[in-house]
Amino acid sequence: MKFRIDAAIFDKFPGLHVGAVIARGIDNSGTAEGLPGMIRAQEKEIVAKCNAEAVSQEPRIDAWRKAYSVFGGEPKKNRSSVENLYRMVLNGIELRGINKLVDCYNLVSLKHMLPLGGEDLDRMQGDVVLGFAGPSEAPALLLGDKEPHPPRNGEVIYKDGISTICRRWNWREADRTKLTENTRNAILVLEGLPPVTKAEIETATRELDELVRKYCGGSTVCAVLDEEKMEIEF
Numbered sequence: 001m002k003f004r005i006d007a008a009i010f011d012k013f014p015g016l017h018v019g020a021v022i023a024r025g026i027d028n029s030g031t032a033e034g035l036p037g038m039i040r041a042q043e044k045e046i047v048a049k050c051n052a053e054a055v056s057q058e059p060r061i062d063a064w065r066k067a068y069s070v071f072g073g074e075p076k077k078n079r080s081s082v083e084n085l086y087r088m089v090l091n092g093i094e095l096r097g098i099n100k101l102v103d104c105y106n107l108v109s110l111k112h113m114l115p116l117g118g119e120d121l122d123r124m125q126g127d128v129v130l131g132f133a134g135p136s137e138a139p140a141l142l143l144g145d146k147e148p149h150p151p152r153n154g155e156v157i158y159k160d161g162i163s164t165i166c167r168r169w170n171w172r173e174a175d176r177t178k179l180t181e182n183t184r185n186a187i188l189v190l191e192g193l194p195p196v197t198k199a200e201i202e203t204a205t206r207e208l209d210e211l212v213r214k215y216c217g218g219s220t221v222c223a224v225l226d227e228e229k230m231e232i233e234f
Helices: 007-012 035-049 059-070 081-090 100-112 198-216
Strands: 002-005 017-024 116-120 128-132 156-159 164-167 185-192 219-225 231-233
Touching: 002 007, 002 017, 002 219, 007 128, 017 198, 035 081, 035 100, 059 081, 081 100, 081 116, 100 116, 100 185, 100 198, 116 164, 185 198, 198 219, 219 231
Parallel strands: 002 128
Antiparallel strands: 002 231, 017 185, 017 219, 116 185, 128 156, 156 164
């Protein structure tokens, strides 16, 4: 199985770096002592430093708004996962615990102002691909939706051999591959566009890896993909 990024993505979005943590044999059930407290601390720090009116002007969030505009993602209507997370916090919404993996990547997302996400490898077929959607992609049911819909032609998506697993790059994930307490094998990804550097993505990836091993156990493999390394096999 591979995780790869189509070369066309780097043509449109130079300077992109994507971190990946492949976790196998994990225990995602139960709660993680100490993790909720770290999330609360990050929420307080964000409220002290940012405000909802200006969050879209933060360079790390504005970069995603501009990227969404490139592929017709309507950034004012469909926000990147990191902007959505920050707006929830700045509007006084305390992030609820979902499961240990999701809570781990939410913590890293809040701390580094980066989009993160994850999928259950056992619910996937074939390679994981980040690329542009074609004109005849299979419909996919997204989390919270009642009916499946295909992505738009030219939209940036993650997909496997069945269908889309995340639309509009990091906007909303598919129900089919969502992380649950029963997840035993997973892929977690984090993404950085300039001004985020490769070193910053490497640091955030290591932190995510350490959190997963601490709270979920199992074994992990980490990598950072970019124009020089567009795929990993695992």
